[in-house]
Amino acid sequence: xxxxxxxxxxxxxxxxxxxxxxxxxxxxxxxxxxxxxxxxxxxxxxxxxxxxxxxxxxxxxxxxxxxxxxxxxxxxxxxxxxxxxxxxxxxxxxxxxxxxxxxxxxxxxxxxxxxxxxxxxxxxxxxxxxxxxxxxxxxxxxxxxxxxxxxxxxxxxxxxxxxxxxxxxxxxxxxxxxxxxxxxxxxxxxxxxxxxxxxxxxxxxxxxxxxxxxxxxxxxxxxxxxxxxxxxxxxxxxxxxxxxxxxxxxxxxxxxxxxxxxxxxxxxxxxxxxxxxxxxxxxxxxxxxxxxxxxxxxxxxxxxxxxxxxxxxxxxxxxxxxxxxxxxxxxxxxxxxxxxxxxxxxxxxxxxxxxxxxxxxxxxxxxxxxxxxxxxxxxxxxxxxxxxxxxxxxxxxxxxxxxxxxxxxxxxxxxxxxxxxxxxxxxxxxxxxxxxxxxxxxxxxxxxxxxxxxxxxxxxxxxxxxxxxxxxxxxxxxxxxxxxxxxxxxxxxxxxxxxxxxxxxxxxxxxxxxxxxxxxxxxxxxxxxxxxxxxxxxxxxxxxxxxxxxxxxxxxxxxxxxxxxxxxxxxxxxxxxxxxxxxxxxxxxxxxxxxxxxxxxxxxxxxxxxxxxxxxxxxxxxxxxxxxxxxxxxxxxxxxxxxxxxxxxxxxxxxxxxxxxxxxxxxxxxxxxxxxxxxxxxxxxxxxxxxxxxxxxxxxxxxxxxxxxxxxxxxxxxxxxxxxxxxxxxxxxx
Numbered sequence: 155x156x157x158x159x160x161x162x163x164x165x166x167x168x169x170x171x172x173x174x175x176x177x178x179x180x181x182x183x184x185x186x187x188x189x190x191x192x193x194x195x196x197x198x199x200x201x202x203x204x205x206x207x208x209x210x211x212x213x214x215x216x217x218x219x220x221x222x223x224x225x226x227x228x229x230x231x232x233x234x235x236x237x238x239x240x241x242x243x244x245x246x247x248x249x250x251x252x253x254x255x256x257x258x259x260x261x262x263x264x265x266x267x268x269x270x271x272x273x274x275x276x277x278x279x280x281x282x283x284x285x286x287x288x289x290x291x292x293x294x295x296x297x298x299x300x301x302x303x304x305x306x307x308x309x310x311x312x313x314x315x316x317x318x319x320x321x322x323x324x325x326x327x328x329x330x331x332x333x334x335x336x337x338x339x340x341x342x343x344x345x346x347x348x349x350x351x352x353x354x355x356x357x358x359x360x361x362x363x364x365x366x367x368x369x370x371x372x373x374x375x376x377x378x379x380x381x382x383x384x385x386x387x388x389x390x391x392x393x394x395x396x397x398x399x400x401x402x403x404x405x406x407x408x409x410x411x412x413x414x415x416x417x418x419x420x421x422x423x424x425x426x427x428x429x430x431x432x433x434x435x436x437x438x439x440x441x442x443x444x445x446x447x448x449x450x451x452x453x454x455x456x457x458x459x460x461x462x463x464x465x466x467x468x469x470x471x472x473x474x475x476x477x478x479x480x481x482x483x484x485x486x487x488x489x490x491x492x493x494x495x496x497x498x499x500x501x502x503x504x505x506x507x508x509x510x511x512x513x514x515x516x517x518x519x520x521x522x523x524x525x526x527x528x529x530x531x532x533x534x535x536x537x538x539x540x541x542x543x544x545x546x547x548x549x550x551x552x553x554x555x556x557x558x559x560x561x562x563x564x565x566x567x568x569x570x571x572x573x574x575x576x577x578x579x580x581x582x583x584x585x586x587x588x589x590x591x592x593x594x595x596x597x598x599x600x601x602x603x604x605x606x607x608x609x610x611x612x613x614x615x616x617x618x619x620x621x622x623x624x625x626x627x628x629x630x631x632x633x634x635x636x637x638x639x640x641x642x643x644x645x646x647x648x649x650x651x652x653x654x655x656x657x658x659x660x661x662x663x664x665x666x667x668x669x670x671x672x673x674x675x676x677x678x679x680x681x682x683x684x685x686x687x688x689x690x691x692x693x694x695x696x697x698x699x700x701x702x703x704x705x706x707x708x709x710x711x712x713x714x715x716x717x718x719x720x721x722x723x724x725x726x727x728x729x730x731x732x733x734x735x736x737x738x739x740x741x742x743x744x745x746x747x748x749x750x751x752x753x754x755x756x757x758x759x760x761x762x763x764x765x766x767x768x769x770x771x772x773x774x775x776x777x778x779x780x781x782x783x784x785x786x787x788x789x790x791x792x793x794x795x796x797x798x799x800x801x802x803x804x805x806x807x808x809x810x811x812x813x814x815x816x817x818x819x820x821x822x823x824x825x826x827x828x829x830x831x832x833x834x835x836x837x838x839x840x841x842x843x844x845x846x847x848x849x850x851x852x853x854x855x856x857x858x859x860x861x862x863x864x865x866x867x868x869x870x871x872x873x874x875x876x877x878x879x880x881x882x883x884x885x886x887x888x
Contacts, residue, residue: 198324198364198371199338199356210373211408214351214363218403221349223390224304228550229282231269232504232515232541233258233446240269240280241539243521245513245550248535252285258446261543266303266347268327270310277310279327288330296323299435300344302386307333307366309352311342316438324354326369334369343435346385348392353385353403358436361385361394361407380412384432388548391461397430400459402467418459418467423490426478426581427453446542451503452479457487458507458548471526475512477505478582481571482512484529492589494529494559495571498522504544510555515544525555529567565593569601572615573608583615591622599629603636606651620654624661633658637670641679649677653684656691668697675707682716685723693730701735705742712760713751724756728763737767803875807843811872812884819865826861827888836887839866844879846871862886 204210228246233239233256240262241253260272268288269280277298279288296312299322303309306329313322322342326333343355351372352364358381363373375382383396385403392403395412399419406414420431444450454477458470469487476483479501484493498516505514511526519539523532532553571586587605590598605611605619623633633655641649652674659667671688674680680688689707692700708727715721731739746752746760804811816823827834837858842850848871851863874880 198336198369199340199354199362200371203362203371203374205360205374205376206408206410207373208408210363211375211405214373215403215405217349217351217363218392221387224387226508226549227264227547229264230504230513230515230521230544230546231262231264231282232519232537232539232544233262233271234519235447235517235540235542238446239539240271240285241537242269242282242285243515243537245521245523245547246552248521248533250537250539251283253539254280254285256280260298261444261446261451262545263298263301264303264545264547265301265308265310266305268303268306268308268329270298270301270308272298277312279308279330289327289332291325291327291332296321299342300384302345302347304347307347309345309347309354311345311354311435313341316341322356324352324364324369326352326366333367336364336369341436343383343396344385344433346387346392348387353392353394355382355385355394358382375407376410377407377412378410380417381436382412383435388459389461391459393459393467395432397432397434399431400467402461416465416467420474420487421489425455425476425490426585429453429455429476431455431457448543451543452501453477454505456505456507456512470507470509471511473507473512473526475505475507476582477502477514479578480574480576481579481582482514482524482529483582483585484526491592492564492568492585494564495567495586496524496529496531497567497571497574503541504546506546506548508549508551510553511551513546513551515541515546517541521546523551523553525553525557527555527558529559530555562595565590565595565598565601568593568598569604572601572605572619573611577612580612580614583612584618587615587618587622590619591625594628596629596632599623599626600632602626603632603651603655606654607636620651623654623658626658627662630659630662630664630666633662633664634666634670637667637674640673640677649674649679649681649684651684652680653687656684656687660691660694663695665695665697668692668695668700671695672700672703675703682719682723685719686726689723689726689730693726693733696734698734701731701738704730704734705739708742708746712746712753712756713749715753715756721753721755724753725759728759732763732767737771740764740767743767803873805875807872807874807876807880807882809882809884812841812882815869815871816866816884819869822865823862823886824888826858826865827886829861830855830857836885837862839884839886840881841866841884842879842881843871846873849879 228244230243230245232241234241238256238258239253240256240258242251244251257273258271263270264282267282269282271278275293277291277293280286281288293312296314299311299313301308301310308327310325310327311322313320315321320341322338322340323335324338324342324345325335338356340357345352345354347366350366352366354362354364356362359376361375361382362371364371381396381398382394385394393400394403395401399417401412401414401417456475456477460468460470462468473493474485474487476485480498482496485491486493500516500518502514503517505512511532512524514524515521517540519537519541520534521537522534525532532555568586568590572583574583590601602619602623606616606623608616636650637655639647639650641647656671671692675688692704704727708724711720712724728743743760743764747757747764827837834855838854839862840852841848848867851866853859853862
């Protein structure tokens, strides 16, 4: 393809525009570009191009194998707060390389040696190393979707609309010249420059391989079981996928399957802020085109894929980093278990996973590196340029982290994160509470109690801590210690979260808590909202010692409904009393049931409990009567049997009885089986007996009759209660 220079005579960035205000010379440039783009070569992204053709895919794989590994780079780029500037920061030397005034309406994209961003009604490019303007492209109604590049080549995707109204354009720019451009009547995803080709995802299911020199399509993949929205290269491997998951580009892609054995996806569990594995470039409001000050740049997942073997994909250092404003969580990608949490002192506006940790930039213009193992900031440097959004490279941090976080430190870090006063961080603070609830250390129970007991916390955080308490299987001593506390003016103490502690004690079946709960039931300083949980816990713990205090509480307050919480607690008392004391609870239940001044709903609960007790007593009485009748019948049967010995006889003959009767001659009978002309392994004997006497013996085969019959007749057979003759068939086996 021919390249047309677009550098202006004054040395400023060129303006490649196609509007009415564009000069004649500029129009001629675009005409030449259009001709060069279609000079006899097949149109890229055509509807009739074959999918998954073996020879094409083999060529694509060969080019991937031949492509040199892309250097990680060390330069971060960022857009400042107004007055807006674009600047570059070298993580290796830890210094600002350059800065310049820009008009930026999107985050910057690093595409090889170029920085690409949306600027007004144009797409602007700047030199990564010096900050000089490279190009300016008219974008019309389209917005910047993605960009990638290697060296002097930058590939840019712009697009607009959704569904049938979608339009996109892929542009290849080499320094200050548009090398080729391709229009697509579909949405196009994030491309990857790989060696001598450009991999372009589009229309959800397609991946087209274009020659980087001329934009000619030479291979196309179509998948049927997933979405292709991104293509990217890392450490010599090429990956494709979407926010649903990613896979490597290997020979298996020719089958049209994305979700094969090497497919990597995250658990089906929502994280705070709902960050995506990869940005949804097909969405109307993609984070790629979001304004620099958008919150989308402050909530994100940072990760770097690694090839575990020829099939499986893992993450660098095994960490998935969740960035949420000032928090960074290192998560296990298998189940989101928190490995550590790092709390920054300003909003993080950009982060990238690197070997041994996470490089980040904050809104104050500072850069830092957090170790993958320790979760500690290994270094921090200032650019003194407050930033709204930053893009960091995959390398250049120049730090290694070998000291792992001591597991005993994790509860303290999670507690500090949960206690953070920033209201914006409530979802991430709740995650800290959830993780505290999963820790095996008993101290985590004490931390949850502290959170549940801290009234100044945001209600969702405090309430989640209270809920997680009852899921704990350890830490009962901390519960008991907290329950020992009561409100005291002189002591300067307050009532603990009794309701949550009561639920936790019941869940742990911790009966040592019963006297402590009774004390809070009697304490007038106990919050009425805690009383239902106290009553329920006393009932569940099953200690009869709680029966009398519950009865006293019932008598005193059943006609004094202070508020709905007290009423709810009173309504639970009858069932608890029945469970703990059974019929002993009858007097207090009757007294409340028939007290006309009592609260109606409480009286109804007492009446239902009374009816239940009455039903239980009736059922118990019926069981006792039935047991007595059964015992009497058994005694009568034993008496009758003793008086009539024949009652002990079997009712009829069985094969077991015949076998037992023939046992003395068993070996002789078996020998009979061998005297036949043709020895057999079994014979059938039909016996007719009456009053234990043999009336008939019939043997098959008949030639065994003479051997078998005398032996059978010589045996003594048992009597039965049958008054008729009995016929039975018996099989004799060798």
